[in-house]
Structures are given as C-alpha cells and as structure tokens.
Amino acid sequence: MPSPQDRFDPNFTSNVINAIGPACPPRARFVLSAMLKHIHDFAREVELTNDEWMAGVAFVNACGQMSNEKRNETHRICDVIGLESLVDEIANKHISETGETPTSSTILGPFWSPRAPFRENGGSIIDCPHNGHVALMHGRVIDLDTKKPIANAIVDIWQASSNGKYDFQDPEGQTDMNLRGKFRTNEKGEYHYYCLKPTAYSLPTDGPAGVLLRLFDRSPWRPAHIHLMVSHPDYKPVVTQLYPDDDPHLVDDSVFAVKDDLVVSFKPRENDPKAELDLEYNVTLAPKDASAKSQL
Amino acid sequence: MPSPQDRFDPNFTSNVINAIGPACPPRARFVLSAMLKHIHDFAREVELTNDEWMAGVAFVNACGQMSNEKRNETHRICDVIGLESLVDEIANKHISETGETPTSSTILGPFWSPRAPFRENGGSIIDCPHNGHVALMHGRVIDLDTKKPIANAIVDIWQASSNGKYDFQDPEGQTDMNLRGKFRTNEKGEYHYYCLKPTAYSLPTDGPAGVLLRLFDRSPWRPAHIHLMVSHPDYKPVVTQLYPDDDPHLVDDSVFAVKDDLVVSFKPRENDPKAELDLEYNVTLAPKDASAKSQL
Numbered sequence: 001m002p003s004p005q006d007r008f009d010p011n012f013t014s015n016v017i018n019a020i021g022p023a024c025p026p027r028a029r030f031v032l033s034a035m036l037k038h039i040h041d042f043a044r045e046v047e048l049t050n051d052e053w054m055a056g057v058a059f060v061n062a063c064g065q066m067s068n069e070k071r072n073e074t075h076r077i078c079d080v081i082g083l084e085s086l087v088d089e090i091a092n093k094h095i096s097e098t099g100e101t102p103t104s105s106t107i108l109g110p111f112w113s114p115r116a117p118f119r120e121n122g123g124s125i126i127d128c129p130h131n132g133h134v135a136l137m138h139g140r141v142i143d144l145d146t147k148k149p150i151a152n153a154i155v156d157i158w159q160a161s162s163n164g165k166y167d168f169q170d171p172e173g174q175t176d177m178n179l180r181g182k183f184r185t186n187e188k189g190e191y192h193y194y195c196l197k198p199t200a201y202s203l204p205t206d207g208p209a210g211v212l213l214r215l216f217d218r219s220p221w222r223p224a225h226i227h228l229m230v231s232h233p234d235y236k237p238v239v240t241q242l243y244p245d246d247d248p249h250l251v252d253d254s255v256f257a258v259k260d261d262l263v264v265s266f267k268p269r270e271n272d273p274k275a276e277l278d279l280e281y282n283v284t285l286a287p288k289d290a291s292a293k294s295q296l
Numbered sequence: 297m298p299s300p301q302d303r304f305d306p307n308f309t310s311n312v313i314n315a316i317g318p319a320c321p322p323r324a325r326f327v328l329s330a331m332l333k334h335i336h337d338f339a340r341e342v343e344l345t346n347d348e349w350m351a352g353v354a355f356v357n358a359c360g361q362m363s364n365e366k367r368n369e370t371h372r373i374c375d376v377i378g379l380e381s382l383v384d385e386i387a388n389k390h391i392s393e394t395g396e397t398p399t400s401s402t403i404l405g406p407f408w409s410p411r412a413p414f415r416e417n418g419g420s421i422i423d424c425p426h427n428g429h430v431a432l433m434h435g436r437v438i439d440l441d442t443k444k445p446i447a448n449a450i451v452d453i454w455q456a457s458s459n460g461k462y463d464f465q466d467p468e469g470q471t472d473m474n475l476r477g478k479f480r481t482n483e484k485g486e487y488h489y490y491c492l493k494p495t496a497y498s499l500p501t502d503g504p505a506g507v508l509l510r511l512f513d514r515s516p517w518r519p520a521h522i523h524l525m526v527s528h529p530d531y532k533p534v535v536t537q538l539y540p541d542d543d544p545h546l547v548d549d550s551v552f553a554v555k556d557d558l559v560v561s562f563k564p565r566e567n568d569p570k571a572e573l574d575l576e577y578n579v580t581l582a583p584k585d586a587s588a589k590s591q592l
Contacts, residue, residue, distance in 0.1 A: 007389065008382075008385055008386065008389065009385065012378065012381070012382060012385070012552075013378070015378075016377065016378040016552060019512070019548065019552075020512050020513060020514065021513025021514055023513040024511060024512055024513040028511055030342060031342045031344070031348060032511070032512065034338055034341050034342045035338060035342075035377075036377055036378070038334040038335070038337065038338040039334070039377060039379060040379070040382055041334065042330055042331060042334040043379060043382050043383060043386065044382070044386065045330050046326060046330045046331075048327070048382075048383055048386060049383070049386075049387065050383055050384075050387050052327060053379065053380070057368065057370045057371050057374060060356055060359060060370045061360040061363045061368070061369075062360065063357065063360055064357040064358065064359055064361045064362075064363070065360045065361060066360075067357045067360070067361070072353065072357070073357075074353045074356045074357050074360075075353050078349070078353060081312065081331075081335060082308065082311075082312040082332070082336065083335060083336070083339060083349065084349070085308070086304075086308060086336055086339050086340070086344075087339060087344055087345070087346055087349045089304055089305065089308070090304065090339065090340065090343050090344060090345075091345060091346050093303065093304065215320060215324055215328070216315070216316050216317065216320055217316060217317025217318060217319040217320040218315055218316065252315070256311065256312060
C-alpha cells in the first residue's frame, strides 16, 4: 500500500519551497523551508480534512483575538505544546569541559516584567496582603568553572500571590510590582530576601489554551513555582523556576517545565519574626567566554 | 557528528505526546500527536532561537488581531504557504475506474459567500459599473462515468470586479452580491450567464500575509480567475477556479492554486450587444456512489 505521501503530487512541497525568492535571507530561507516541509508532511500524514484545517484557522484567530498587553494566549499555547520548553533547551544546552552543568534553565512564561524594581538585599518583595507563608530565600551565585562567588550578579524574582495570580492579572487588585524584585549579590556572591512559598495555579482555561487542554484531556495546573532570572555581564544568564518538593503537580506540569535540579525543600525557620520558612538555593552560571562546549 | 535531534532530551516529545489523556478522541489524538512531533522536530532541526519563536508568537497574534468578519488573515496565510491547496488535494483526489478525472478542484479562498442569489440562466451577475470586459460564459455539467448531462446542477460563481476587489471588500462600494450568482443547469445540463473576464489582483499586503510574502521574496499577485462551485445532490461537488490563458501570473500564483485543466481561452463574441467575449467551459462531476477509487 502506498504511503499517504505517495498518493499526492510529489512536487507540490518542493514547488512551494522553490518559490522562495533570491532576496530571502539565508536563515529565513532555512527556517521557512523546514516549516513548509513539516506543515505539508503533517497535513499529508494525517490526511487533514477541510473541517479540521478550518477549525485550526479559527483556533489561531481566537488566540490572537484573546491576546493583549496583559495576556498572550499564543505564548501560552506554545507552553501547552511544550514548544517554549524545547526552545529553551535548544538555547541553553551547556556542558562544561568537566561535564558539569550550570543551573538548569526553564521557560520564561508570560508573566515576567522588564520593570521590576531593584530592592535591597534582606528586603521583601511582598507589598500586599496575602494568605501565604513567608520564606527567607537566600543563597549564592557561583561560577561553574571556578566555583568562586559572583559579585554584582542580578537576581530577578517574580511569583504569583497566594491566590495564584500575578500582580497585573489579579482582579482582587495587587499593586503594581507586588512580588517582583531585583537584587544584587554582594562581594561573597550572596543574595537574600523575603518572598512567599509559592502557590500552585491553573492556567486560564477561558480561552483557546483551555480548549486545547480539554481536547488533550490534560490538567491545566502548574506546580507552585518561583521564577528567577539571574544575570551578570560576564556570564550566560539563566531563566529558571524553583518548585517546592511537596507539590502534587510536579508530575503533570501543564507546560513541561519541571527539571530535577529545580525541585527544592522549604525548611522551617527559627527565630525570625518575619518568616516561617527558609529556602536556600545556590545558582551556578557558566562564563560567557568559557572554553565549555556551549550548545554542543 | 550527531544530528540535532540527538543532542537534546530524546524523551521530551514522547513525554508531551504521552501526556494526552485517555478521554482524548482517537482522531484528535492521532492529529495532535503528529502535530506535536512535527512542531518539535522542526524546532530541533532548525535550532529555533528564542527570538525567532517570539517573532512567530507575535506573528500568530497579529493574524488573529487583523481578522474579522470581512477578513481572515490566518486563512490567507494558509493559502500563502500552500496549505489550503494541499488540504484541497487531499480531500478531492478522485480517479475513475477508467483513469479519468473530474474537473479539478482548487481552493475556496476567503471570498465565497453562502448568500449568493439564484439568478436566471442567461442573466448577468454584473450589478455595478466596472471597467472590465463582459463575457458570456456557458457550458454543460456532465457525469464523469456516463458522460450524460446533469440537469439541476447548481453553478455558483463569484469573482472580483475590474478593480480586483470583491463586493464586501471594495472601498469604492459595490452593492452586496455584485458579481455573485447561482444558476441551475437545464435538462441538457446547460448553464449560461454574463460575467466579466476576470482581473488579476494582489493579496492585501498590509498585514501578516504581506510580511510573510516580503520575507519569502515572493509576488503577492494572483492570476485573474473566476471562482466556481458546482454541486448536485447525487455528485461530489467541485470548488474550482478558471484562469485566462493570457495572464502573466499563471506561473507565480501567490496561493499555488493553478492547475492545467483550469486554464481557459476567452474568444471574441460576435453579434451579441451584451458581451465582447465568449467562454465555454464544461464541468465534469464524479457520482457520489461511484465505484470510482475515491481518494485512492
């Protein structure tokens, strides 16, 4: 029996690819040609019907129409299908000469803000009332190769409040930049601040992402997590998330962003009137000019 | 040297596919699994960068945000990448027992209207002023297997005016249903009506389709064409387009919808005060219950 590919015009896809003109930049030609081939192969393999294709068109339009400054539904769909995690892996695969790896990266997600304020070490990112548990989070930022501390690294943290909402999406009205902050490491590479033990939340299911998750018969929940972006001019930055080890959604994260080295233990904290819990987390960064086999 | 696929987590894509739950319908599981595999393979093959992925997200959002009741930019993007032509081929591949084929189908495009009025045979679909050339279009609708005429077939025609605009997209204000009409074939399977020799036009380039066509370094032009949808309850309907043989864009149609048997010759028409030109076109339909090897 012939394969689905053989039943159709064998030249159609190459005709579409060969229609690309001479002024198309080489990288765009490479990426777009691969995209065309995969889309066409997909359609032929599944013998995509007209109704299925039109449903896809309506789905894409709905993603754009639901997106605005505060919500990026297409970004969320990419998370749900694992694409952001995959792009992150492609960009950040890094193994040192001795086989060591820096702190794992994971997806940025749609809630990072470029406007997060600098705060003082030892300060708190909690500006608004909440029903959560306060933790002192602290640790060091260190060099993957030398193991020496990195001073003046920036630790940018953001997290949802105890109701599972980030500042700008909360109908209960958190103030702008609640639970966001940037901290600079000291001479010993140390940072410390007060934050919340994070709370699990569901992706919004009132749009196309909800439609897709229901069709997939998958959970919309993310495990509780703290977002971190750690950077220094001399190092490859890391965007990552930390997950409490007691979260039931570690095994079925709706966006495929959990990695083993990012699962952490919150401990009880004694003699601190400001916090019930303690979280130590050290971040390892790879030097930018490393002889390391970056992306190999 | 390892292939790009080998450098990344070999289990990631199967993990995402295996996360599909038991309540996902079998066809959706099949289509979505293939979609996930192709999207992931694409990203790994081209080592899709974060900036490229984010540009893709913004592009998809822009498609949805530009679409409305009168404009479907995502549909247009599918045309530009050849997907609608491919879906059409997959749906309509039909070869009779003797190896004959019915009239070729091609894409519907975004301009068909379900509200086109029935008009009398011999009437005109031209309701508004224009700068085009009027043609009498006529022919028969016949059975692929018996070659007998098909009475009471519906010939639904739609076309752009001489300015390249369809009724509902024309800023110069064509009346609703100008250059649209449905006709029923008589007992001899015949239809005839007055229409325009069609005019080539460019796809709108003020949105994402224009961005993509410029990146592809491709022409946005479509060859001049008349759209037809011919149907009868006992036959497989055909959606198609006819192209004048003197159009320079036959070779670089921006939506890959030209097929050899759809290229036609307009002839001079004598002694008809209503028309300068004459177009004869016979349409062949395949019976629905045919022993033909439908879709084989």
